Amino acid sequence: MNHLRWRELVLAAVVCLTCQLLAVASDEPTLTKEQIKQFLLTAKVVNSREAKKGITHTSRLTLSDGTVTHDASFQSIGEHKSEMKLAMSTELNFVDSYKYNIAAYALAELIGFDDMMPVYVERKWNGNVGSLSWWLPVKMDEAERHKQKLTAPDADAWNNQMYKIRVFDELVYDTDPNLTNVLISENWKIWRIDFSRAFRLNKELKDPKDLVRCDRQLLEKLKALDANALTEKTSHYLTKDEVKAVMARRDKIVAQFQKMIAEKGENEVLY
Helix, strand or coil, rough: HHHHHHHHHHHHHHHHHHHHHHHCCCCCCCCHHHHHHHHHHHHHHEEEECCCCCCCCCCEEECCCCCEEEEEEEECEEEEEEEEEECCEEEEEEEHHHCCHHHHHHHHHHCCCHHCCCEEEEEECCCCEEEEEEEECCCCEEHHHHHCCCCCCCHHHHHHHHHHHHHHHHHHHHCCHHHHHEEEECCCCCEEEECCCCCCCCCCCCHHHCCEEEHHHHHHHHHHCCCCHHHCCCCCCCCHHHHHHHHHHHHHHHHHHHHHHHHHHHHHHHH
């Protein structure tokens, strides 16, 4: 009888532990991107605090819809200056805007880069309109990785992700692609965040030497990118001139890779 009682107690403990694990897992739900968008747009803000990093006064919000509870990053920066003195230069017609986060995600959806970015939506909170993005469970950013001198266990997988990020950075012409905007998860998946200083009007590439290799599907998506589709998808966030600049840079990215393929061979350039 004592043995049976002991087995019952062990079984009860296992069931209890399983329920606790499921409860924790529900805090990191597996949702579709459309479900995440709806959650970010409609879930109630139950807590808030200032994010630890960044200079644009980003807030970390906790949202709940009664079933799912998850954090999100809120950024409402909207700075426009005719001239801005930066650390290494002076930028004319300077813009730092949350709208570019949403535009970047919209563009990413069109070219299949959205698997390397958190979902971004526009939402009003605490009297301000800004971008709200799904909080990512990561272990460090690229600055911390460099500081700790860590290397990814799979160098090829790491490099292939970084090649894609460099292509996207050239496409959106981000003037502030600092290492804290590259996040790294436990399994060494890379995420790219914060594009508030992107989408400049420059039609030339920022650092063409960064274009070393390209994902095959990404290159095909770039070739197929349509200005009208981009204009429609970013109508509230990009001007006509900003869209034209994106398309001009797209042309140069595609042309550079096609030139490299002709010189080196497809297998040396595409993966």
